[in-house]
Amino acid sequence: MDIRRLGPQIGVEATGVDVRTLDDAGFAAVYRAWLDANVLVIPHQKLELDEFLRHSRRFGLVTPHPSKSTRHPDVPEITLLGVDKFGADGALNMAIYRRGAEGWHTDGAYDDEPFKATQLYALAIPSSGGDTFFASMYAAHDALPEALRRRLEGRRGAFTYGGRRQGTALLNPEDRDRPPAFHPIIRTHTETGRRALYLDPGKILYIEGLPAEESDAVIEELTARMIQPDAQYRHRWRVGDIVIWDNRCSYHKAAGDYPPEEDRVHWRVSIKERPAAAR
Numbered sequence: 001m002d003i004r005r006l007g008p009q010i011g012v013e014a015t016g017v018d019v020r021t022l023d024d025a026g027f028a029a030v031y032r033a034w035l036d037a038n039v040l041v042i043p044h045q046k047l048e049l050d051e052f053l054r055h056s057r058r059f060g061l062v063t064p065h066p067s068k069s070t071r072h073p074d075v076p077e078i079t080l081l082g083v084d085k086f087g088a089d090g091a092l093n094m095a096i097y098r099r100g101a102e103g104w105h106t107d108g109a110y111d112d113e114p115f116k117a118t119q120l121y122a123l124a125i126p127s128s129g130g131d132t133f134f135a136s137m138y139a140a141h142d143a144l145p146e147a148l149r150r151r152l153e154g155r156r157g158a159f160t161y162g163g164r165r166q167g168t169a170l171l172n173p174e175d176r177d178r179p180p181a182f183h184p185i186i187r188t189h190t191e192t193g194r195r196a197l198y199l200d201p202g203k204i205l206y207i208e209g210l211p212a213e214e215s216d217a218v219i220e221e222l223t224a225r226m227i228q229p230d231a232q233y234r235h236r237w238r239v240g241d242i243v244i245w246d247n248r249c250s251y252h253k254a255a256g257d258y259p260p261e262e263d264r265v266h267w268r269v270s271i272k273e274r275p276a277a278a279r
Contacts, residue, residue: 001014001015001016001017001026001029001030002014002015002016003029003030003033005037006037006039006041006233007231007232007233008230008231009136009138009139009228009230009231010037010038010039010134010135010136010139010231010232010233010250011037011038011039011041011134011233011235012033012034012036012037012039012040012041013040013041013042013043014030014033014040014041014042015042015043015044017030017042018045019042019045019047019051019055019242020047020051020055022055027058030042031058031059034244034246035191035192035246038134038136038138038245038246038249038250039134039233039235039243039244039245039246039250040243040244040245041235041241041242041243042241042242042243043238043240043241043242044240045121045240045241045242046240047121047242049072049075049078049267052078052121052242052267052269053075053077053078053269055242056119056269056271059116059117059119059244059271060116060117060271060272060273060274061271061272061273061274061275062077062269062270062271063077063115063270063271063272064076064077064270065079065268065270066110066161067079070083070096072267077269078267078268078269079267079268079269079270080265080266080267080268081099081100081120081264081265081266081267081268082096082097082099082124082263082264082265082266083096083265084096085097085260092260097256097260098254098256099254100132100252100253100254100256101253101254101255101256101257102202102253103201103202103253104133104135104201104226104227104251104252104253105200105201105202105203105251105252105253106137106198106199106200106247106250106251106252107247107252107270108247108270108272109157109159109181109183109198109200109203109204110159110160110161110178110180110181110203111181112181113272113273114181114183114247114248114272115247115270115271115272116246116247116248116271116272116273117244117245117246117247117271118244118245118247118252118268118269118270118271119242119243119244119245119268119269119271120132120241120242120243120244120266120267120268121241121242121266121267121268122237122238122239122240122241122242122243122265122266123239123265123266123267124239124263124264124265125237125238125239125263125264126258126259126262126263126264127259127262128258128259129255129257129258129259130237130254130255130257130258130264131234131235131236131237131254131255132234132235132237132243132252132253132254132255133232133233133234133235133252133253133254133255134232134233134234134235134245134250134251134252135226135227135228135231135232135233135250135251135252136228136231136232136249136250136251137187137196137197137198137199137226137248137249137250137251138194138195138196138231138249139228139230139231140196140197140199140225140226140227140228140231140251141186141195141196141197143225143228144197144225148218148221149186151218152185152186152207152218153186154184155184155185155186155207155208155209155210156182156183156184156185156207156208157182157183157184157185157198157199157204157205157206157207157208158180158181158182158204158205158206158207158208159180159181159182159183159200159203159204159205160178160179160180160181160203160205161178161203162203163200163201163202163203163204163205180205182208183198184198185197185198185199185207185222186198187248189248189249190248190273192249194249196248196249197222197225197226198248199219199222199223199226199251200251201219201222201223201226204219206219207219226251227251237264244271
């Protein structure tokens with residue numbers, strides 16, 4: 001196994017790894033590298049569905065995504081990304097084609113227990129475009145002006161799937177009116193103990209305890225500050241890549257720019273932390 005940095009603050013790649021045969025000691029090394037770098041790439045894998053699920057479950061509790069229409073028909077824990085992007089009339093479904101490209105975000109903020117991690121496995125890659133961008137929440141927190149950081153201490157954000165734009169096209173009607181989940185804006189990582197700016201501009205409704213106008217202004221300021229230029233990584237996909245990112249300390253977005261007539265298909269899993277008794 002060889003582990004190398006992909007960026008100065010975020011991103012690491014582990015080569016010489018076959019996740020189907022990775023023993024506990026090897027996985028422990030991979031897991032430590034992931035915690036340290038927020039985003040882990042393992043290239044050159046050849047997996048069946050059950051093998052991908054088995055590997056994913058080593059990181060935590062695999063949970064079905066709330067978008068029921070994009071789940072695998074036989075394995076609801078798997079989301080199919082990039083499948084069925086054209087309707088019966090031939091029109092491009094932009095919600096599927098540009099999924100994840102609406103802006104920088106973290107997965108699962110709308111849940112009372114947000115997703116620990118998201119993991120993708122690349123099945124088909126277009127000839128150009130289709131990259132995924134990542135950025136560090138740690139760096140965003142550390143770059144906050146001290147006065148703004150003090151202002152945010154102890155405050156929580158209210159998050160829903162659709163946020164202020166009510167973007168719920170991928171949800172079934174019965175799942176669109178869930179009450180908001182509340183999470184600290186300055187959030188402490190449960191394993192590393194490091195502090196991060198926990199923000200999702202597309203899913204946050206307001207910051208608790210601030211008047212509406214002030215809350216909106218602070219959200220806009222945080223949105224402008226959340227991406228630090230020296231704390232990013234851009235992943236150019238290859239068939240067989242596994243990429244897992246830590247939603248507790250990283251933002252991401254898709255480029256949404258690949259030729260729509262070409263395939264960009266991934267298996268995706270959403271991973272939560274195991275209950276304390278099961279760890």
